[in-house]
Amino acid sequence: MQQTLPPATVGRLPRYLRFLETAECSTVSSEDIAAGSGVNAAQVRKDLSYLGNNGTRGVGYQTQTLIRLLRRVLGLSSLMKIAIVGTGNLGSALAGYSGFVNRGFQIVAAYDVSGGKIGRSIGGLEIRPIDRLESDIKEMGVDIVAIVTPAEASQEVADMAVRAGVRALLNFAPVSLHVEKGVTVRQVDLATEFQILSYHLANRI
Amino acid sequence: MQQTLPPATVGRLPRYLRFLETAECSTVSSEDIAAGSGVNAAQVRKDLSYLGNNGTRGVGYQTQTLIRLLRRVLGLSSLMKIAIVGTGNLGSALAGYSGFVNRGFQIVAAYDVSGGKIGRSIGGLEIRPIDRLESDIKEMGVDIVAIVTPAEASQEVADMAVRAGVRALLNFAPVSLHVEKGVTVRQVDLATEFQILSYHLANRI
DNA sequence: TAGATTGTTAATCGATTAACAATC
DNA sequence: TAGATTGTTAATCGATTAACAATC
Numbered sequence: 527m528q529q530t531l532p533p534a535t536v537g538r539l540p541r542y543l544r545f546l547e548t549a550e551c552s553t554v555s556s557e558d559i560a561a562g563s564g565v566n567a568a569q570v571r572k573d574l575s576y577l578g579n580n581g582t583r584g585v586g587y588q589t590q591t592l593i594r595l596l597r598r599v600l601g602l603s604s605l606m607k608i609a610i611v612g613t614g615n616l617g618s619a620l621a622g623y624s625g626f627v628n629r630g631f632q633i634v635a636a637y638d639v640s641g642g643k644i645g646r647s648i649g650g651l652e653i654r655p656i657d658r659l660e661s662d663i664k665e666m667g668v669d670i671v672a673i674v675t676p677a678e679a680s681q682e683v684a685d686m687a688v689r690a691g692v693r694a695l696l697n698f699a700p701v702s703l704h705v706e707k708g709v710t711v712r713q714v715d716l717a718t719e720f721q722i723l724s725y726h727l728a729n730r731i
Numbered sequence: 732m733q734q735t736l737p738p739a740t741v742g743r744l745p746r747y748l749r750f751l752e753t754a755e756c757s758t759v760s761s762e763d764i765a766a767g768s769g770v771n772a773a774q775v776r777k778d779l780s781y782l783g784n785n786g787t788r789g790v791g792y793q794t795q796t797l798i799r800l801l802r803r804v805l806g807l808s809s810l811m812k813i814a815i816v817g818t819g820n821l822g823s824a825l826a827g828y829s830g831f832v833n834r835g836f837q838i839v840a841a842y843d844v845s846g847g848k849i850g851r852s853i854g855g856l857e858i859r860p861i862d863r864l865e866s867d868i869k870e871m872g873v874d875i876v877a878i879v880t881p882a883e884a885s886q887e888v889a890d891m892a893v894r895a896g897v898r899a900l901l902n903f904a905p906v907s908l909h910v911e912k913g914v915t916v917r918q919v920d921l922a923t924e925f926q927i928l929s930y931h932l933a934n935r936i
Numbered sequence: 937t938a939g940a941t942t943g944t945t946a947a948t949c950g951a952t953t954a955a956c957a958a959t960c
Numbered sequence: 961t962a963g964a965t966t967g968t969t970a971a972t973c974g975a976t977t978a979a980c981a982a983t984c
Contacts, residue, residue, distance in 0.1 A: 534951060536930050540923040544905050555965065564907035568953050575967055583966040584960035600926050601933025608925065615824035620921070622820045629922035630929065670928050693935065694928035700749050702769035710931040712924045716825070717834035718745040719917045720813065721805050723875050723899035724835065725741050726915040728806025730898065739975060760941065773977050780943055788942040789984035949976070
């Protein structure tokens with residue numbers, strides 16, 4: 527296993543893992559994985575070969591072995607702790623999503639600014655005031671902060687999280703965040719996704 | 732303006748548009764756009780040059796002109812109609828998100844299978860039974876279907892939508908969909924995003 | 937003219953994939 | 961041995977970006 531995987535490879539490993547976890551055979555071929563996760567079989571083999579020689583020629587890959595390997599490479603050996611900031615529709619949906627635990631994550635806290643919301647419960651979590659975020663991050667050992675605030679607030683929340691030591695952010699606000707080196711930001715913008723689809727509809731051949 | 736933009740360029744245009752819509756100056760440089768959307772300035776110029784000569788050397792780009800251009804290229808001149816299938820936490824959040832209209836989209840209907848939910852209201856929409864999906868798509872002229880069902884149901888919903896003539900799908904279920912050529916699928920998998928972040932935390936240098 | 941910034945080239949870099957020897 | 965499938969090479973393809981002439 528090596529230190530730095532190509533970014534494109536990292537992006538595909540979760541897809542492979544997802545497929546493997548639903549696979550019913552004890553052995554899978556690169557063709558199987560490819561079909562199940564929508565990529566080229568050569569791609570699959572190349573991606574997996576970065577992680578060492580894990581297959582058997584003529585046979586394929588041991589499903590369970592590969593699952594364990596991918597979980598380990600992705601850092602999912604223990605549950606990752608996530609805090610959610612913003613408890614609007616989307617934030618509440620995240621907090622209430624029960625599927626995360628199976629995929630390696632645990633939502634440990636939810637935050638909001640609005641006085642009216644503090645103390646209310648979403649997804650089994652009591653909403654906490656945002657000024658607790660920094661101290662909570664340190665005390666609870668939060669690994670990832672999901673930012674689900676309005677656009678105006680997102681940079682400020684990112685700054686707070688980074689100040690408290692968080693090194694991974696998932697930003698749902700439609701703003702590009704500026705963070706110091708060593709902090710990874712992933713951006714999910716639903717309107718952007720729709721706009722890309724719109725482009726393809728408008729420019730169909 | 733040309734027929735086929737590189738996919739990577741298409742993915743960035745919405746970011747540029749988003750930035751421009753919040754920009755306060757009547758003129759912006761490629762450096763401004765780059766800073767505001769987190770990409771390289773040469774990249775911005777190259778992307779925009781695919782759309783024709785829209786800048787003025789020594790000056791920059793006219794903000795409003797560029798906004799109109801990008802909207803047109805992205806097919807956002809008229810509101811795109813979206814139907815949502817699945818009214819769990821995430822589906823309800825989508826239905827209730829008011830920010831879509833400003834970005835070119837209108838949620839026109841929401842669907843579910845569960846008898847108990849039919850007729851209830853989310854985000855101002857009455858939840859309709861899934862067996863109405865195909866006829867509704869045709870009658871209402873739905874452009875895009877967002878699939879927010881459990882994994883097991885997503886392929887079936889995709890098939891229904893495609894059968895009814897939809898050519899663009901946004902899939903939130905953690906399954907790779909198989910669709911006929913000419914249909915564009917975008918996949919948003921939140922657990923995947925968290926897993927990519929997890930990788931970076933685990934393999935930090 | 938001097939300063940600024942585009943549009944475009946060309947070099948570089950990285951990602952994809954067909955093909956096949958290795959090997960079970 | 962025959963069939964299957966990996967691991968890896970090498971070719972191809974596409975994306976990024978520094979650099980700079982063109983031009984406002």
